Amino acid sequence: MNTIKGVFRSGKFIVGFVIFILILGTCIIYPLIVTSDPLAMLGQGNFFPPGTYISQEEAALEDPYTLQLPVEINKLDSALDVGTRAEIQSFLIKQAGVAESEIDVTDAEALAKLWKDNYDPEVKYQGLTSAKRKKLKRIDAAIDNAMRESGTMIASEGEDGALERDKTIRDTDYINTKDVTRKVLPLGTDNFGRDVLTELVAATKSSLKIGLVAGLVATAIGLFLGLLSGYLGGFADNLIMFITNLFTVIPSFVILILISYSVGDQARGIMTVAIIIGITSWPWTTRSVRSQVISLRNRDHVNLSKLSGHSMLRIIFTDILPYIASYVVMALILQISSGILAEAQLSMIGLGPATTKTATLGLMMQWAMNYSAHLNGSWWAYFPVVFMIAFISFSLNLMNTGLDQVFNPQLRD
Amino acid sequence: MELQQQNQTTQQSSSKIEIPENSCLSGRGLTKIFGVGKQTTLAVDHVDFDFNRGEIISIVGESGSGKTTLSKMLLGLISVTDGTVYYNGKPRDISTAAKKKEYWKDIQPIFQDPFSSYNMFYKIDAVLDDCLRMRGAGRLPEDQKTAMKTEACSFVNLKYAELTNKYPFELSGGQMQRLMIARIFLLKPRILMADEPTSMIDACSRATILDMLLKLRDEINMTVIFITHDIGLAYYISDKVYIMEHGRFVESGTADECILHPQQDYTKRLISDVPKIYEKWDLDA
Numbered sequence: 001m002n003t004i005k006g007v008f009r010s011g012k013f014i015v016g017f018v019i020f021i022l023i024l025g026t027c028i029i030y031p032l033i034v035t036s037d038p039l040a041m042l043g044q045g046n047f048f049p050p051g052t053y054i055s056q057e058e059a060a061l062e063d064p065y066t067l068q069l070p071v072e073i074n075k076l077d078s079a080l081d082v083g084t085r086a087e088i089q090s091f092l093i094k095q096a097g098v099a100e101s102e103i104d105v106t107d108a109e110a111l112a113k114l115w116k117d118n119y120d121p122e123v124k125y126q127g128l129t130s131a132k133r134k135k136l137k138r139i140d141a142a143i144d145n146a147m148r149e150s151g152t153m154i155a156s157e158g159e160d161g162a163l164e165r166d167k168t169i170r171d172t173d174y175i176n177t178k179d180v181t182r183k184v185l186p187l188g189t190d191n192f193g194r195d196v197l198t199e200l201v202a203a204t205k206s207s208l209k210i211g212l213v214a215g216l217v218a219t220a221i222g223l224f225l226g227l228l229s230g231y232l233g234g235f236a237d238n239l240i241m242f243i244t245n246l247f248t249v250i251p252s253f254v255i256l257i258l259i260s261y262s263v264g265d266q267a268r269g270i271m272t273v274a275i276i277i278g279i280t281s282w283p284w285t286t287r288s289v290r291s292q293v294i295s296l297r298n299r300d301h302v303n304l305s306k307l308s309g310h311s312m313l314r315i316i317f318t319d320i321l322p323y324i325a326s327y328v329v330m331a332l333i334l335q336i337s338s339g340i341l342a343e344a345q346l347s348m349i350g351l352g353p354a355t356t357k358t359a360t361l362g363l364m365m366q367w368a369m370n371y372s373a374h375l376n377g378s379w380w381a382y383f384p385v386v387f388m389i390a391f392i393s394f395s396l397n398l399m400n401t402g403l404d405q406v407f408n409p410q411l412r413d
Numbered sequence: 414m415e416l417q418q419q420n421q422t423t424q425q426s427s428s429k430i431e432i433p434e435n436s437c438l439s440g441r442g443l444t445k446i447f448g449v450g451k452q453t454t455l456a457v458d459h460v461d462f463d464f465n466r467g468e469i470i471s472i473v474g475e476s477g478s479g480k481t482t483l484s485k486m487l488l489g490l491i492s493v494t495d496g497t498v499y500y501n502g503k504p505r506d507i508s509t510a511a512k513k514k515e516y517w518k519d520i521q522p523i524f525q526d527p528f529s530s531y532n533m534f535y536k537i538d539a540v541l542d543d544c545l546r547m548r549g550a551g552r553l554p555e556d557q558k559t560a561m562k563t564e565a566c567s568f569v570n571l572k573y574a575e576l577t578n579k580y581p582f583e584l585s586g587g588q589m590q591r592l593m594i595a596r597i598f599l600l601k602p603r604i605l606m607a608d609e610p611t612s613m614i615d616a617c618s619r620a621t622i623l624d625m626l627l628k629l630r631d632e633i634n635m636t637v638i639f640i641t642h643d644i645g646l647a648y649y650i651s652d653k654v655y656i657m658e659h660g661r662f663v664e665s666g667t668a669d670e671c672i673l674h675p676q677q678d679y680t681k682r683l684i685s686d687v688p689k690i691y692e693k694w695d696l697d698a
Contacts, residue, residue, distance in 0.1 A: 300525075
């Protein structure tokens, strides 16, 4: 009891724990609020940026409110680009004889007004090629077009094939966003047009599942072999350590790749990948549990238990396991964290869960990479995933360090 | 020198080993080597001994002389590298778990450090219950068991009612060690292996503990093998003394022979190292 209280007095543990609980809570609560399929394809097309999306048709057909608000897009400004303005300026100076000081090319409205005052499409100006004259006529038409008030017209094809005007949208027409269907995509969509936020929550959930299963499998194997090897000693110890050393020497990631590959695409579901990660990452748990058990097995209370006629199993469970329990919990936390990272690594190289039914953090990274999200600047497709992976590992490692400080008196302040 | 010659003769005539009639625990050429290959440590080096029934035997030596290793070999907790242990005149057989269990009914220890002798996750009742189970009293009615435990505790001046439902760390060192003696009282083994039972306890409790051990020995007439570095203590309580140096018994005999008339330099040094009141302590010796 005291130890548990001590754990919750450790600042590091609490910070890590709170972050982890927040992530876990989001994974549980978010799907209750947003009940749609996390992998439903909302959009057609790659990587829509984050933002609020409003139905265009509904917005157009909605009854408008007339508001005297300045329109954000100044039509004149966008109609007159830099080259056009330079041509207007040279016409005004050379042909119309306006003083250069009167012309301000940055003010589109003043420029258009000067143009309207001085240019007459009927007059044949001297000193210009015919191409230039035609160009000037086009500029005049563009300015006329941009200065027109009417706005946009919606028309539909009638029975006789002629267009009939349905509705005119004027510059002063506004609609209230509450009146139309809106969809907020805080993190945009991914390459398949799926909502990244919903997908991220579902992916975090399955990645945590993978980490937990991988961690439990690795810790169970490691604990079992470590206890056996440490307590029995002798030949059993040598044999188990031989196998453990073999696994330690061959990088477990290589074994992981080989097993994932040989299992094949059909069989590689989420749980399979979790178990594969688990059975390749136990060696260091075995080594550390073994060393803890060796130091415990010659303790007086173990000897006394032996002399009281207890069986080996009972001694292991009552006299050794409780003493290393805190250590095993810490190892489990690290194994969960490394399981999540291993899944991300495997998926990045295309050997993760072969599924389109569920998302994992690693798969999201792989999709983003395959569709060049990092090259076309679609940061929302991979940055949140990277952050989520980092936050999970960070919180778990922080919890581990906090536990270490509580259980290891040498590290206490 | 005499003893070393004896050692050699016993080693030479190992084909016909004679174990004295009243010996309960004997050793011939008992050896323990730790480690393998080049880095070996010779902890116990071909020792011979005969511990007679009902005697108090002290094994005295400095730290690292192999006393505790010898005691663990005799308890059957670690394997014997070479040589044989004779139990009641016959070679000891603890090859199976069942045989070990039988052997451990007859030989029990008290360890040096009472603080590490308990499993801190279990209440102290568990230790006493284990003893009852070992004596075959595990299925007795609860009140009878409590009566036995109360009796054992009162033998060592502890009140069972105050101790029950407590964890080991709630007890003082002296209380823990007395409870260990209560455990021996419940088990009533033939041989008690007391490995420096008083070294972690203050001087006042020490006398009480020793007193209780001797009382217990008179009560159930067991052999006590007392392992200590305190040669003064060994002189006062033991019938026979073995002096151990670097894994060998350099001198043995009755307490008077060994300590009042030491033959070996090592024994003389051990005796001179004991601080005496009213005398200047010679640290150079």
